[in-house]
């Protein structure tokens with residue numbers, strides 16, 4: 001157990017393995033995932049040869065985070081197509097693997113549409129599969145580009161909001177290269193602040209119960225040589241009270257048309273704390289995370305996870321092997337019921353700004369997110385005024 005959670009020295013080691021990659025060994029095409037359930041102990045790749053394996057990996061959080069789920073969903077459709085499985089059925093299974101991150105369904109749809117268009121045009125299965133794969137690769141590239149743009153816009157916004165520099169940023173869950181074709185969303189902004197010499201400290205919420213902050217964000221921060229400190233989620237209030245937080249930066253799994261933001265459970269309490277302490281609460285997410293089909297926060301489906309994730313201390317890896325979560329060290333009496341929503345919803349009035357690849361938006365000015373989306377493509381200038 002001890003060496004399983006050995007710390008990676010700051011800035012050490014070769015570049016992290018890619019969070020997702022397509023490979024074509026002689027036995028046939030596969031989708032290769034960096035197994036996030038095994039971090040930070042080891043970087044191990046998980047090879048998916050079919051969609052059921054990928055669906056298990058998604059449910060077990062071996063591959064996770066909204067943008068990466070979209071990319072995985074698109075590659076999953078391509079995998080089904082090039083391996084000759086039932087593509088429509090594969091798309092349905094993939095899109096339903098987790099309900100909250102809108103990117104998953106979006107990525108699946110992009111690849112499926114490309115496949116269907118090719119079939120409608122008379123393409124044979126091989127060419128239709130190639131069309132789905134090309135679309136997945138396009139989405140992967142686009143996400144990397146969006147990530148770089150969000151990092152730049154986010155840093156500009158931080159510098160505007162915090163003219164004194166020396167930013168002390170609190171973040172929750174994991175939003176770095178592990179969830180993206182590029183360097184991530186909220187984490188990418190903190191990383192660009194670090195590279196510009198303006199990050200004084202990254203406060204990393206551990207993110208109960210599956211510890212995405214402790215296991216993954218701390219791992220990425222260490223590898224990038226960032227000044228970071230890990231805290232339990234419930235220590236955040238003390239940090240705000242001590243005046244140690246200049247801004248909160250988080251990602252999003254779904255942003256409703258009214259600007260409500262679903263993100264990892266624990267984000268909403270941070271927004272409330274931030275408002276009380278007059279600290280900016282900034283959401284960083286690509287426009288692929290904005291869902292105009294969901295009118296408001298109450299309409300967002302929040303994934304409920306197994307209670308054992310709360311009643312037992314267990315690494316999520318057990319589920320990757322196809323075994324249900326559980327079998328960890330009990331921390332509550334046997335039979336205890338647990339409330340374990342994976343996400344919560346922050347209302348737009350608590351969000352200072354949403355940073356997308358098109359710039360920074362205020363969700364409470366203008367006519368809502370739909371209008372802001374359109375206007376963001378025209379320029380960012382008057383939005384934050």
Ligand SMILES: CSC[C@@H](O)[C@@H](O)C(=O)COP(=O)(O)O
Pocket residue numbers: 061064065066067101172173174175176179184185186212250251252253263264265342
């Ligand atoms: C850029 S990632 C944004 C969100 O997907 C992230 O903050 C998050 O909540 C991930 O949840 P997870 O359950 O680990 O997939």
